[in-house]
Amino acid sequence: MLEALTSPPVAVTLESFTDVAFWTGVGIIAGTYTIFALGLQLNVGFTGIFNFGQAAFMAIGAYAMAILTTETAISFWLSLPLAVLIAIAFGLVVGLPSLRLRTDYLAIATIAAAEAIRLFALNARELTGGGQGTFGFSDDWDSISETIEGWIRDLGWADVPTLFPLLIVVWTVAVLLMYVLSRIQDTPWGRVLRAIREDEDAARALGKNAFSYKLQSLAIAAALGAISGFFLALNLKFVVPDEFLPIVTFIGYAVLILGGLASYWGVAVGSVILWTVLEGLRFLELPLSESRIAALRFILLGLVLIGLMAFRPQGLFGKREEMVLGD
Amino acid sequence: MATETTAAGRPPASASDGAPIFEATEVVKHFGGLFAVDGATLDVRERSITALIGPNGAGKTTFFNVITGFYRPDGGSASLSGTPILGRPPHVIARLGMVRTFQITKALARMPVIDNMMLAAPDQPGERIVNLLARPGAWRRREHEVRAQAMELLEMFNLEPLANEYAGTLSGGQRKLLELSRALMASPRLLLLDEPMAGINPTLGRRLLDHMRRLRAEEGVTFLFIEHDMEVVMGHSDRVIVMAEGRVIADGTPQEVRTDQAVIDAYLGSGTVAERGADGG
Secondary structure, eight states, X not given: OHHHHHSOSSEEOHHHHTOHHHHHHHHHHHHHHHHHHHHHIIIIXXXXXXXOOHHHHHHHHHHHHHHHHHHSSOOHXXXXXXXXXXXXXXXXXXXXXXXXXXXXXXXXXXXXXXXXXXXXXXXXXXXXXXXXXXXXXXXXHHHHHXXXXXXXXXXXXXXXXXXXXXXXXXXXXXXXXXXXXXXXXXXXXXXXXXXXXHOHHHHHHTTOOHHHHHHHHHHHHHHHHHHHHXXXXXXXXEEOXXXXXHHHHHXXXXXXXHHOXXXXXXXXXXXXXXXXXXXXXXXXXXXXXXXXXHHHHHHXXXXXXXXXXXXXXXXXXXXXXXXXXXX | OOOOOOOTTSOOOSSOOSOEEXXXXXXXXXXXXEEEEEEEEEEEETTOXXXXXXXXXXXXXXXXXXXXXXXXXSEEEEEEXXXXXXTSOHHHHHHTTEEEOOSSOOOOTXXXXXXXXXXXXXXXXXXXXXXXXXXXXXXXXHHHHHHHHHHHHHHHTTOGGGTTSBGGGSOHHHHHHHHHHHHHHTOOSEEEEESTTTTSOHHHHHHHHHHHHHHHHHHOOEEEEEOOOHHHXXXXXXXEEEEETTEEEEEEOHHHHHTOHHHHHHHHTOSOSSOOOTTOO
């Protein structure tokens, strides 16, 4: 009995759990996906449009920033707003024909658009580097990062992880965006979006141009996707098409479901929990090969989501009344 | 397409002699081979309470959907106070002052009652995203006015205690009242109501009718409503327009319509109600 307790079949190594560099990396991914899923929250949770192409906006943000910085005379800093504008333009191009479609058709149209972007990136080797990807765009960021690192060292933390400045910046941006989005949700503009989510025809009958609002919602989601793409690129220091598979968008939806619909702060909590579970499970010591453990992580994540659906279907921050009333 | 036309050839309405606020001429809407609205011509006099009746399948709701922009018309013209509206999008028509409600109420379920109301107010600069930053004072001031106006209307309809409840928690009758008061928030000149009395109890129905009469008297609102309850139609409207098979077959005071042979035939289903033209109007 005692023996069984001292040597459990499943063990978690404690050192890796306290590895600051490792959790810095997890924190950056969680912050990146927070910004990514804020766009989904605006679309799905507040406007009722099912955007399944968010990964494309992330890809466009990352690629546009990388290509403009390395291939043109445009500076890294100027490339950021330009990349956001390019993503917004793409959002409008996708939205103009597809936002008139019914929900399910819109989902298919957006996922197709996202795959088209990814496959374009994979094949337009001259522009994107194809499967090899694009790199060499992060010099300006790296020098900023070193400066921040220096400040932190001056505060007395000698072995600060190299990526720690990125963690600070990604979460600063994420919190700022959550704040701004929450504020504009609480305005007449946000009220029109929610009305469209509830019943588009009712909103139109009351004089609201639903199509224009859906387009605005998608354009803002595109901008948020592009910003998350910057952090993805700066984290990896390269941009490759494989980072923008449809599963990226699906993980964004898992973040939404975990955090709850119609809550921007829930997105952050959902993202942190999802990535903690997903990455923390790497430390499970099981008599299995690494690839099997990797697959097992997603099975366990699935169980977490199923458990959530059973006991708290509205997600962690969603409102139960809204869930029940949502027909 | 949308040239202005007067409703010539229509028998003059004796009940309300105000100028027409709304005119529709030869409006056509077909779904494949089915002519749901088959050349409907009618007008609505300003400050009248006009009922639109007809047997099931007469094309009344389709007519509403066409003139409010929810369906694309296949022919004809319509104007509101002389402004052509047929074929324009719903939100434009609503902003011009012709506001509709739906047969099946569309309460915005996961929004509080007060937000349902405030949403409908026109001229809110805060509905444009640039104004949120550019004109923060303007939209906040407007929001203040709109909230006061909404509370006033809710009070009038006895919905005030429910102001902060989700609209989805309201009963069917309360939803009807909410939809009517919400439509009034949009400052309509002409209100189109699709079966406002359906599914509500007679007491509430009477209150609804009282509201309509008072709104006409005090605010000058014109009403066009689809209704099946003949007692309501005959007792509370000053003009009745009868549709059958996509056309207007009779138009007059309740008294005139009640004794009209074409109307009796249409309801009892004897004989053909209208000689159908080869080209459907």
